[in-house]
Amino acid sequence: MATAIPRPAIRARSVRRRTPLRNWLLFAALAGPNIALLIVFTYRPLLQSFHYSTLQWNIGSPTAISVGLGNYVDWFTDPGTPTTIAVTAVFTVATVGGGMVLGLLLAMLLNRKLRLRGAARTVVVAPYVLSGVAVGLLWLFVFDPSFGALSAMLRVVGIGSPDWYNDPQWALAMVIVVYLWKNVGYVALIYLAGLQAVPRDLLEAASLDGASPFRSFFSVVLPLLGPTTFFLGITTLLTSLQSFDIIRAMTKGGPLEGTTTMMYQIYQEGFDSGRAGYSSAIATILFLVLFVITVAQLRFVERKVHYS
Numbered sequence: 001m002a003t004a005i006p007r008p009a010i011r012a013r014s015v016r017r018r019t020p021l022r023n024w025l026l027f028a029a030l031a032g033p034n035i036a037l038l039i040v041f042t043y044r045p046l047l048q049s050f051h052y053s054t055l056q057w058n059i060g061s062p063t064a065i066s067v068g069l070g071n072y073v074d075w076f077t078d079p080g081t082p083t084t085i086a087v088t089a090v091f092t093v094a095t096v097g098g099g100m101v102l103g104l105l106l107a108m109l110l111n112r113k114l115r116l117r118g119a120a121r122t123v124v125v126a127p128y129v130l131s132g133v134a135v136g137l138l139w140l141f142v143f144d145p146s147f148g149a150l151s152a153m154l155r156v157v158g159i160g161s162p163d164w165y166n167d168p169q170w171a172l173a174m175v176i177v178v179y180l181w182k183n184v185g186y187v188a189l190i191y192l193a194g195l196q197a198v199p200r201d202l203l204e205a206a207s208l209d210g211a212s213p214f215r216s217f218f219s220v221v222l223p224l225l226g227p228t229t230f231f232l233g234i235t236t237l238l239t240s241l242q243s244f245d246i247i248r249a250m251t252k253g254g255p256l257e258g259t260t261t262m263m264y265q266i267y268q269e270g271f272d273s274g275r276a277g278y279s280s281a282i283a284t285i286l287f288l289v290l291f292v293i294t295v296a297q298l299r300f301v302e303r304k305v306h307y308s
Contacts, residue, residue, distance in 0.1 A: 046287070049280045049283055049284060049287075050280075052276055052280035053071055053072070053277060053280040053281040053283070053284045054067065054069070054071070054277070055276075055280075056070070057276050057277040058274045058275060058276060058277075059270065059274045059276045060274070064277070067277070071277050071278045071280070071281035072281050072284075072285070074278065074281075075278070075281055075285065080257060083257055083260075084257065084260055084261070084262060087257070087259060087260060088241070088262045088263075091176060091179075091240065091243070091259075091261055092237065092240045092241055094176045094180075095176055095179050095180060095183070095236070095243070096233070096236045096237050096240050098176070099180055099183055099184050099187050099236055099240075100187060100229070100232060100233070100236065102180065102184045102187070103184050103186075103187025103188040103190075103191050103232070104187070104188075104191050104225075106124055106184065106185075106187075106188035106191075107187075107188045107189075107192040107194075107195055108195065110124065110188065111192055111195045111196065121192070124185045124188055124189075125185040125186070125188070125189050126185065127181060127182045127183075127185055128182060128183055128185040128189075130182065131245070132182065132244075132245030132249065133245050133249045134249075135178060135181075135182050135246065135249075136245065136246045136247075136249025136250040137250075139174075139178045139181075139250065140249075140250055143164045143165075143174050145161040145162070145163060145164060145165070148161070165251075165255065166255050167255070167258075168254075168255055168256050168258020168259070169258065171254070171259050172258055172259050174250065174251075175246060175247055178246055178250065179240075179246055182246070183236070183239070187232055187236065190228060190231070190232055191225065191228060193228075194224075194225045194227075194228035195221070195225070197224075198220070198221055198224050198225075203216055203221075206219070206220050230297070230301060233297065233301070234297055237293065237297075238290060238294070241262070241263065241286065241290060242263050242290075243261065243263060244263050244267065247259050247260075247261065247264050248264070248267070253265070253268060262282060262286045262289075266279050266282050266283050266286065267279075
């Protein structure tokens with residue numbers, strides 16, 4: 001006679017069969033809307049941009065001509081492209097490197113036991129949440145060569161104010177300073193969280209071994225901040241390469257294209273000149289640059305990061 005299978009065993013099998021289906025349904029319910037939004041508003045426009053970059057098409061025109069890689073050839077052979085690349089590189093290196101160094105120094109200062117430390121932290125982080133356009137317009141009054149606060153301070157010490165608005169190099173320096181002022185609070189906030197996570201017993205052990213504060217910082221604190229530095233390196237680099245609002249508000253890419261980055265050139269070609277195909281080609285090049293840099297950071301730089 002065949003042995004009957006107990007009811008609890010049958011129920012267990014039925015539950016095991018239904019569990020994967022329930023998990024998939026729960027995943028679809030929770031992640032489905034986010035995935036759909038990414039497909040519609042991120043990946044679909046990205047693929048469309050790749051397609052537009054192969055067309056000679058002006059915004060509003062009902063017709064477009066396929067030119068293959070012609071837009072890419074035009075950009076790389078344009079006499080102004082080396083200047084745009086140089087401006088983008090200088091702006092990115094200065095804002096990312098300067099932001100990391102200044103942010104770490106501010107975080108170390110705010111990590112100390114100071115009076116009104118909470119208020120100081122708020123003041124440091126506050127510019128980051130402000131509108132970039134508003135910040136740029138306000139700083140225009142500060143840098144005004146005739147009536148600005150900075151020119152008044154320089155006159156007190158007998159120094160003339162540089163021609164911030166008409167000299168390409170000084171204009172780029174002005175934009176870099178404003179960008180750092182606005183965004184350094186974000187870096188300081190993330191570094192502050194990393195500093196507060198450093199185990200105190202390690203610092204005490206280093207002190208007992210005779211390590212100076214300088215040696216303790218470079219041998220204990222800085223390596224433990226590796227994951228934080230790696231995260232900030234990626235996020236600040238991506239943000240800097242895509243900066244637009246401050247440049248638009250302060251210089252509009254001038255003078256003499258002295259502050260025209262690749263991101264701002266995309267706007268100029270697409271909306272000022274109406275060359276949507278050419279603008280899409282520049283956007284595709286910038287996307288590929290960002291993609292390669294991010295992959296390189298994840299592939300090579302992360303190897304040197306020590307997670308504790």
